[in-house]
Amino acid sequence: MKNNTGKQMLAATVSSLLAIAPVTGAFADLTIATVNNGHMIEMQKLTKHFEDKTGIKVNWVTLEEGVLRQRVTTDISTKGGQFDIMTIGMYEAPIWGAKGWLEELDFGAAYDVDDILPAMRGGLSADGKLYAAPFYGESSMIMYRKDLVDRAGMEMPDNPSWGHVRDVAAAIHNPPNVYGVCLRGKPGWGDNMAFITTVANSFGARWFDEEWKPQLDSPAWNHAVSFYVDLLGTYGPPGSSSNSFNEILALYNEGKCGMWIDATIAASFITDPKQSKVADKIAFAQSPIAVTKRGANWLWAWALAVPAGTKQAADAKRFIEWATSKEYIELVAENNGWGSVPTGTRSSTYANRNFLQAASFADAELKAILSADPSNSTLDPTPYTGVQFASIPEFQAIGVEAGKQMSAALAGNISVEEALANAQNAADREMRKAGYY
Template sequence: MSFKKALCAASAIALMSGSAATAESLTIAIVNNGHMINMQTVAKAYTDETGVELNWVSLEEGVLREQVTSDTATGGGQYDVINIGMQEAPIWGAAGWIEPLNFSADYDVDDILPAMRNGLSHEGTLYAAPFYGESSMVMYRKDLTDAAGVTIADNDSWDNVKAAASAIHDPDNGVYGACLRGKPGWGDNMAFITTVVNSFGGAWFDADGHPQLDSPEWNAAINFYVDLLGNYGPPGSEGNSFNEILALYNEGKCGLWIDATIAASFLEVDGVAYAQSPNAGNPVGANWLWAWAMAIPAGSPNAEAAADFIEWATSKDYVQAVGNHAEFGWGSVPTGQRASTYAIPEFQAAASFAAAELAAIESAAPGSTDLKPYVGVQFAAIPEFPEVGSAVAQEMAAALSGAKSVEDALAASQEAADAIMREAGYYE
């Protein structure tokens, strides 16, 4: 096999057609992130209008991926709507695991940001609709950097970011210089780690699919990551991913955090500033690209009703419904999916992070390059990547915790990845 070939307001409810009434209920598997949790409240109006009961299955990121992949691949039929992302959507669409999406003209599919629309399509067909999209950026406490006399610039060097983390690190007063993902998972620690590796000039695979985890670039990147987080991060960082770090940040315990741009919607501390992701000489791939999107498993008996729900939940009017909701407001609308959101004056006034988020999304580079000969920023768009990424994630967590040296962890990673790619038939 060639590697390259493998390569709520009434206005919101008004979008729905009467076909939703053909199903009495929908079972929806979602990731337990803030915007998804908020949707459960906003969507009560959907049930009131249509009579369709919405049964929510809210799961931690890694567990969701595992359960949704297993159920969808085997045609288990447990869910009517599933949360997936850019790694899965094109591959699952091509394999016939999920249904193509065709929305009404009012939906305005061209309003979806091109990066999101392209990343969720296969050969021009949209297979998942983005509920929210994201890149990654630096979110830092400007009061702490000002007090320490340091600055963090857009696309700063990793050395300068490390110096800033050192300057604001004050564990005696409960402030850690840098909070970064360490929890093992191909979409957890490896999402962040891969962007570091990219910025050091490394890649997952060469053009023939051979893993490159024993390269000098990987070695330099992982040693830097372990040193930065080991010296200036909170204890137990090997157990932290998005939700854990968000809680730490809002408790005032993080000086800087490099993670999903969507986190900015949920930060509750004052004085947060934003900068584009740092790099070690190679800016291409230094910030990731992702969307949590909604798709319909193939063969679902409720496919028509599921499509109606997805059209509502990812529409312009859903954004208005959240913005005008008494409990949420314009600072809490799902972002990164539609261009029109960034033109709403109320959103611009409420979201100080908007310009930085959009810049990060628009600068993300998922296309293949000479250094990275595959599609994807923080993942490789091949079916085997979740298995490879999950194996390497465990080794990186072991290196971070001190259970293994970086060199031993990378050697084990290379061996595991090589075995997976050989078995898949990429090379002999």
């Protein structure tokens, strides 16, 4: 039986949140640049609720992840003014905020900023000021077909060794029906390098030493990338060097992947029977390790920010306050069920009994998020923060070039040694040019 009183209370709460300022006539349209992930697509569908309440029209520019990063970086650094709201993450927010490129976000008490998970709030802030609000947050974890692992007589503990992961992949690999493991291979600092960096971290590698000198030609990087290339080349699907999140999500939902190590946010899609053919066959474990747990799983948030200088700053902030609120999460639950809400952002979500009952992945996801430590993500000390990236402006160019080299090695076009040497040389050039040494 539906609780109409609860619906009325929800509508009243949403109305009060939206009524931050009175509707006074015509508004200029807002233009939002965002990524083509499932939760962002759903936000576009639900934006009519915001438009109807406020009279503010929202226009969407939806881009593939790598293209989005390029477009928003170019626009904000050149003050192009194409967008009133940008979808960015933990790499950009503190750097751009400190440069004065983003508007500070200071919402009212009803928003309850203290409810945002400390790891997410901290990663999107600079000097104690919030510059982007998390739409969803994530770490990374193992998502595997428990039916296949059980049938093979194997187990999947939390934080298994990478060697154990390889053994499980071999045991469940049955192409072309099922591939033992699916992993990112598409080049990009936030694509393949996000995943590969966590592998490298667990093998004891680091991007830079304490004097900011690149370490990509180290034995630890060689061991990590060689293992990755061999694992995915042997037990992964054909064309893995072109696969990122969305491509693998489609494969997994078709039942083609026996195991996937990637963003925790994927769990809400692969356990949804409306999307996934294997929704009831999936279990979760914490990320694999080699010589250390440090940096074995990443920390990220896709977040909404307002570029400084937009003429629509007030309306833009009003939209962000709505789209990242508790009430928005409840709106998604009303429309799609609690198992489909954007996660990884608010403590209240993980305290909600309805969410815990609907989301079999909730405990594993929160455990992964809480265990990621950007300030202590490598075995040896480093001068940077960040798990799957180094939080310096130069990293974007360095990571893009490294991603191209790793993808080429995965495709068999060059050796791992050549890929790492090329990436090392490119990183060295960037760091010298920037005056680090």
